[in-house]
Amino acid sequence: MADLPSQSELWSTGEQICRHFDLGKIRQLKALSHQGYSNFNARLETDLGTYVLRRYTEQPDEKITQELRLIDWLNAQGFPVVPPLRDSEGQARCRSNQEGPSRWIVFPFVEGEEPLPQPAIAHTMGGIVARLHQLPEHPWKNQEYENLLSLQNTLAIAESLRETRTSSARNFLQLMEKLTPELQDLSLPGGLVHGDLFPDNTIFRRNNLIAVLDWEEACVDHYLFDLAMTIHGFCYINEEWHPNLARSFLAGYETERSLGADERNGLPLFLRWTPLAMAGWHLRRHSIAPNLRQAERIEQLLRRAQQIFDLDCEETM
Numbered sequence: 314m315a316d317l318p319s320q321s322e323l324w325s326t327g328e329q330i331c332r333h334f335d336l337g338k339i340r341q342l343k344a345l346s347h348q349g350y351s352n353f354n355a356r357l358e359t360d361l362g363t364y365v366l367r368r369y370t371e372q373p374d375e376k377i378t379q380e381l382r383l384i385d386w387l388n389a390q391g392f393p394v395v396p397p398l399r400d401s402e403g404q405a406r407c408r409s410n411q412e413g414p415s416r417w418i419v420f421p422f423v424e425g426e427e428p429l430p431q432p433a434i435a436h437t438m439g440g441i442v443a444r445l446h447q448l449p450e451h452p453w454k455n456q457e458y459e460n461l462l463s464l465q466n467t468l469a470i471a472e473s474l475r476e477t478r479t480s481s482a483r484n485f486l487q488l489m490e491k492l493t494p495e496l497q498d499l500s501l502p503g504g505l506v507h508g509d510l511f512p513d514n515t516i517f518r519r520n521n522l523i524a525v526l527d528w529e530e531a532c533v534d535h536y537l538f539d540l541a542m543t544i545h546g547f548c549y550i551n552e553e554w555h556p557n558l559a560r561s562f563l564a565g566y567e568t569e570r571s572l573g574a575d576e577r578n579g580l581p582l583f584l585r586w587t588p589l590a591m592a593g594w595h596l597r598r599h600s601i602a603p604n605l606r607q608a609e610r611i612e613q614l615l616r617r618a619q620q621i622f623d624l625d626c627e628e629t630m
Contacts, residue, residue, distance in 0.1 A: 317344060317353060318368075326409040326417065327357055330366060333407045334398050334419055337361035347513060350598065350607065352529075356422065363422035364398070368415050372529065377416055379458060380529045381405050386452035392444065393524045395420050395516075425516035425523045428547075432561040435547045437522050439565025442510065442543050446536045447570050451505040453533075460508060460534040462590035464496045470593040477600065481608075484615050485596055488589050488622070495582055499535065501575055506539035507531055511546035537576055540566065541583035545617070552617065554624060588618040 318326065327342045337359035345354045345365075353368040369377055387394045397405040398419040407417045428434045459466070471489045474482045507514075508530035516523040540562075548558035566572070572580075592614035599607045 317348070323355060327355075327366065329410060330357075330407055330417055330419060331359060334400055336364065336419070342366075349527075350595075357419075365420045365422050367418045367420065368409075369418070370415050372416075374416075376529065377406065377418075379453065380531070381418070382452055383528050383531055387448075387528075390448055392448070393441070393522060394528070395423055395524045395526060423516050423524055425518040427512045428515060428517040428520070430512075430547055430550050430555065430558055432558060433520055434517070435558040435561040436565035437520075438510070438515070438543055438547050439562040439567075440569050441522060441525065442507070442539055443566045443569030445507060446504060446539070448505065451533065458532045460506075460532040460538065461530060462508070462538075462587070462594060463534070464493070464590075467590050467593045468493065470597045474596060474600070481592075481611050481615060482596060484619070485589070485592055488615070488618055489593075491622070492582075492585060492589060496586060499579070501535045501537060501579055502573065503535040504533060505531065506534050506536065508534070508539065508542065510539065510543040535583070537579055537583040538587065540580060541587045544584060545587055549617075552613070554620070585618065585621050588614045588621065592618060 323344070324339070324342055327339050331337060331339060336357070339357065339359055341356075341358040343356060345356055348354060351371045353370065355366045355368075357364045357366050372380075381397060384394050384396055388396045398421065399405050400407075405418055407419070409415060409417055467489070471486055474486065507525065507528065509527060510525070514527040515525055544559055544562055548555055548562055550558075563572075592611055595607050595611045595614065599611060
């Protein structure tokens with residue numbers, strides 16, 4: 314999990330950011346209640362408006378530039394995103410005097426809420442994912458940014474965990490052995506994918522989608538990866554699979570883009586793969602810097618991966 318700055322460090326950084334972007338005087342500045350694993354986010358209220366401050370602590374400059382370029386491009390395509398603020402020289406990044414190389418980005422605060430799983434929300438998310446998959450070529454030209462949760466990367470994580478004796482590592486390796494042969498040499502439609510479409514990366518207002526957030530994991534991959542990841546985000550309630558939500562999601566998706574026969578047949582495989590790949594990502598981080606929140610997330614994902622292995626997805630969808 315990202316390190317939290319002290320309140321005095323945060324306030325000093327906030328004053329610097331306000332000067333840099335001409336945001337006025339601070340009225341309130343506090344960390345958001347929900348934090349990611351590799352970034353820090355805070356809500357800033359000034360006499361001129363309300364903003365979200367994001368501190369990038371791990372991403373290299375190239376990765377941040379990739380995300381910002383994509384957001385600007387998506388905005389130009391009419392896709393519901395929240396572009397960052399830019400200074401008088403057109404720069405979106407600000408480096409704090411308090412924290413060395415960390416970069417800060419400022420986004421306008423958008424009023425709304427994180428949606429609760431329900432058929433109408435799932436249908437909307439299916440439609441927006443399909444819209445993304447229907448966009449023209451992505452803005453990265455010939456650069457093919459790899460999915461951090463790709464099979465190749467996850468196999469490397471599995472290899473690094475072979476000497477680990479924890480039950481979670483053993484369970485992960487056993488599931489990897491079952492699934493890896495099916496994932497090799499797939500030939501399926503692909504292109505730009507968000508890669509992390511969960512409810513906390515969306516803003517809804519009265520059940521209407523306002524914005525899709527957090528594009529740092531966007532990459533080029535099979536479209537089914539995005540479908541499966543978003544289904545895991547919007548078609549479970551309290552860790553219980555709800556096939557009616559999955560059906561609503563797919564109906565929404567196919568209002569914009571029809572699934573081919575190979576994709577329809579391959580979707581159960583990707584539903585099994587995505588929680589396992591996420592578990593691998595968390596296991597690697599946890600092995601370097603253990604923390605309780607991440608350990609609980611690993612167990613949750615491994616349970617879901619096992620449950621989806623045992624579920625007949627094809628019949629329920």
